[in-house]
Amino acid sequence: MLYNTRDSFSCILTSCFLLKVSRFCPPRKSRHDWIGPPDKYSNLRPIHFYIPENESPLEQKLRELRQETQEWNQQFWADQNLTFHKEKEEFVRSRLKAKGLDLRAAPGQKATLNAEEMAEFYKEFLSKNFQKHMYYNRDWYKRNFAITFFMGKVALERIWNKLRPKQKKTSS
């Protein structure tokens, strides 16, 4: 029963992550992206992307890629951090129990494990998630390169449009 509650809790949390991002609205005059404070779960800063009126297909593609990468990153890190903290607490609890200690050993003091004992957990967590991290790294590098590449293309496109205003006027 506890397992089910935890599952549904994490499901609600997961769906709340993206909701939180969309609540901000920048001032009308602004023509730039806006970046927010670090997210509570993922520690990543959400970006509110500015959509210009005359957005070109390339710019739209870039924006969508950045938006999608942001959501993907948010999902991964929120899940990573939550899992880490959850497993850490479970580890501490189980070790303290094995030692015969309660979480509150002395009045007003929280019983903790020392660094060496915690190191065992950190090592275990790292090795357990190694494959997951490898896939994330690979995907992150791909996305990062793609985003930067498209940013370069968009920048060139904008420069090109500025240098060729006559052509733009005739086409519109």
Add this chain to the structure above:
Amino acid sequence: MAASPHTLSSRLLTGWGGGCIWYLERRVTRESPRRFLHLLRNVNQQWVTFQHFNFLRHMYVTQLNRSLKQQIKPKPEPAESPFLEKTSLDEAKAEICEMRPLVPPSLSLSRKPSEKALIELEPTSVIEGSIDLGKETKEEKQWKEMKLRVDDLPGILARLSKIKLTALVVSTTSAGFALAPAPFDWSCFLLTFVGTGLASCAANSINQFFEVPFDSNMNRTKNRPLVRGQISPLLAVSFATCCAVPGVALLTWGVNPLTGALGLFNIFLYTCCYTPLKRVSIANTWVGAVVGAIPPVMGWTAATGSLDAGACLLGGILYSWQFPHFNALSWGLREDYSRGGYCMMSVTHPALCRRVALRHCLALLAMCVAAPALDVTTWTFPVIALPINLYISYLGFRFYRDADRKSSRKLFFCSLWHLPLLLLLMLTCKRRAGEEGTGAPQS
């Protein structure tokens, strides 16, 4: 706010429409989250949040700015944010009431009864709403426009290029240049200095470019420019290219090809080997140590044009120094490394981590003895360097034995002053040309 028709009409919608939506939101949120989502999806989301924002902004301005004529009741200056948990029911009602004069009479006459009804029906939701809105406004204030200001650029680029680390790298290069058995040439020195500095800036920028989400999740690195969105990835890469190309060119054609090749190799090693390897294997520490060892070698090759025993010794000293420095630092970051997915000795092989640190402290001692044997310094050097070498070895031993945060911090901070002092002592004991020396002849 100017009394233009546009702002007036937005206030119309804000005053009634905003309040209405706000009430509906509160009502629906209470009933079921699903229906709330449904509401948002049905209504144009942008419109709802924009009105919401305008409403918040409106209330915020009304309460804080006493000079606004719209405000009828002068408010006491709030010590904290306008939306406080302590706000009483009456005050909240008064705030809402005060807003009504902002709505033009024609609209207010028809809407007033329903507004009053809205307010009286759900007084508690107003308070809860105002608390939530308060938190939201605080959060909204933390949003920053991603607009690059020219004034901020030097500071941002300095942080991007890890200017302090670059300064340290360049100083080790300078030490290598000065220690080399060649007459000191100022122009060559300056070219080496600038070239190495630019190469280091480039490498550090690329490193930050690769590591944005990881840096966000570690306390030590969460305020970096790319993490905070102060600069775009494109600009970071462009800056890195603009540093790497002239830097390596300066070293290759201004100094000598060997130094240029070493500079290029080091950039490659740091960005394409060390940075990705950090998440794959603990071998990254050894690769990183080589990265740290190359700059003084570059300084030496810049002065002499060749890679000889003295250069290797200097490189060796810097290589060995990296281990007590980094292993001690990483000891306190184990949780962050584990959560971030970094493969570091301190996490996966703690005993090895401490053993290696101690081992290299002792290696430093041995290499200082080898320095005069290779004609880099006089025999005075190992003697006067003995106290600091013994001290760092002692701290390395304490770290090995105690394996706690205290000993790791002591070792780390010792490494910070140990290296500059060691290099300074080396410089003062440099073997001058023409002096009698034992061991390998000068190249």
